[in-house]
Amino acid sequence: MFDVKTKSMQWGEETLTLETGKVARQADGSVIATLGETSVMANVTFAKQAKPGQDFFPLTVHYQEKYYAAGKVPGGFFKREARPSEKETLTARLIDRPIRPLFVPGFKHEVLVMCTVLSHDLVNDPDIVAMIAASAALTISGVPFMGPIAGCRVGFEGGEYILNPELDDMQDLRSKPEQRLDLVVAGTRDAVMMVESEAYELTEEEMLGAVTFAHEQIKPVVDLIVALAEEAAKDPFDFQPPDYSALYDAVKSLGETQMRDAFAITDKQARTSAVAAARDAILAGLSDEQREDANLGSALKKLEASILRGDVVRTGKRIDGRALDQVRPIVSEVGILPRTHGSALFTRGETQGLVITTLGTGDDEQFIDALHGTSKSNFLLHYNFPPYSVGEAGRVGPPGRREIGHGKLAWRALQAVLPAATDFPYTIRIVSEITESNGSSSMASVCGGSLSMMDAGVPLKAAVAGVAMGLILEDDGQYAVLTDILGDEDHLGDMDFKVAGTEKGITSLQMDIKVAGITPQIMEKALEQAKAGRLHILGEMNKALTAPSGFSEYAPKIETMQIPVDKIREVIGSGGKVIREIVETSGAKVDINDDGIIKIASSDAEAIKRAYDMIYSIVAEPEEGKIYKGKVVKLVDFGAFVNFFGKRDGLVHVSQIENRRLNHPSDVLKEGQEVWVKLLGFDDRGKVRLSMKVVDQSTGEPAKEDEQAE
Incomplete structure (x- = not known):
């Protein structure tokens, strides 16, 4: 029932497999490419006739990531893949760019390339696999495509180029200073067609070396696609590029001089108007049959290109009069x-x-x-x-x-x-x-x-x-x-x-x-x-940065603090009660992550300080020997309990209140009174021991030794 053709090769540390003949047999070309356990299906269909009067090449490339490929359910209300994500759009462009120039000139039949991610091993990025699958599907479809192409990803770490680094290694390169490059290269066996990269200040020599390395790595993949096509390719579509030489000669004779004068104008708007006028003059001189020819647009573009290109190569002067290496003002x-x-x-x-x-x-x-x-x-x-x-x-x-x-x-x-x-x-x-x-x-x-x-x-x-x-x-x-x-x-x-x-x-x-x-x-x-x-x-x-730019007064101010991971629960509180209270009381935004990094944001510096102090009082531990300002919360026969550090209370024994004998703490203290205390330490049961008499209650400074001795 199935006429399955399969080709495999060892590519880097993974096996690359191309398969056709089992799935999507009604498409003109269908290939499932697998690298590791990442599989992408590419299907190619094309119209057997061009639309009458079609004057451009209608190629459409779609790339779709199905969540089932990674064992996930889509987010959102509808739980279904919807509009393309940024990654899907960028990958579709990544595939389109190297294949578009390789269709036979003059081919204007509609072509659709659809790439669907079927399985994702979370190691090999499916974008490269999709590009290879699309190229293979085009090559076996019979469409007039002058490929195949192949592509690969290159990393650069420790002075060495890496073929198809793992997905995790290429995520958030800013946090991986050792990984300096994310480069995608696509090309035929003989030439590079497309380069896309994210780099960290690589020299020109390092970048050129990466492109050269990539081109060498894709050549065996091109050979693998050719080997598959030798066994599975359909007969080439019978297409002969249109001969519009007579139409071009007519266009050239009617408008070359006026078009050349138009391209001599340096201002864009004026030049555009002059080029449009030259085109109108050419159209006016053509017959009705010539004006209805679908190749008229190609003939006009060829005339414009010949004038622009020839002048640049011959004279070294450009449309706006600049030298070849000159930047505009x-x-x-x-x-x-x-x-x-x-x-x-x-x-x-x-x-x-x-x-x-x-x-x-x-x-x-x-x-x-x-x-x-x-x-x-x-x-x-x-x-x-x-x-x-x-x-x-x-x-x-x-x-x-x-x-x-x-x-x-x-x-x-x-x-x-x-x-x-x-x-x-x-x-x-x-x-x-x-x-x-x-x-x-x-x-x-x-x-x-x-x-x-x-x-x-x-x-x-x-x-x-x-x-x-x-x-x-x-x-x-x-x-x-x-x-x-x-x-x-x-x-x-x-x-x-x-x-x-x-x-x-x-x-x-x-x-x-x-x-x-x-x-x-x-x-x-x-x-x-x-x-x-x-x-x-x-x-x-x-020249525009003559003086250092200050921070905008309208921008939020953010302060960060690091807390122990085991204190995160205390800052958040049950059901978020504590952190909500901090936000409401301080007026600042508070964000905490799983690593214990807290960001406090507000346009009001005082709000940030209030939130910071509230969080600090929760997570910090009191230091022995340090003086704190507290509030008396309870009086008992043997002393006073003082709230001195966040929600932490400690006992000031009656003997540590003043340097004299007291009948009862109420002789000098009352609940709600603010006092200065020094943390003497902790007893055997972990209870806090505080002292008032060693602190000057008017200043909060350590009391003088002679006062303590009284």
């Missing part, structure tokens, strides 16, 4: 919003980000419910890209894949320099509002985020800047690496290469390649050029 400003905790406006050419930092308490941490468990994050970065930033009147909706992806890239770049939670116990939220965009708004978010946090008084380890690099690679091997690319250079170029970091090293690297021909030499040059651009931007950012 930069203006940095901080503290521009009066009531926010921190704010910055970062402008680089025609790209601008208004970035705001808000400081919160432990109550503001984000809960993350994932297959590997529930965790909390105290650093959030949200990126918004409204239509007005590019002069458009478009639809406004919830954050899309692009917003989530760009926000995560900026998050990775900045989190490497955050202070330890024990040193700065705040929840940090950054919001980047892109107000203008013409290339690399995610890197503007990095620069603005760094400035905004500094304005908020966050003690960053170092400032972080980011720059986007581009590449134009011609068929004859000539190429040009571009620093700080414009939107058109990104759209019509061959590479989007974003590098962020400090003066010491790289904190994040993201690379997307549109052609399978990037050599290590080109990558090395791009990294060197990016370093120079990054250092230049850091120098410009420093």
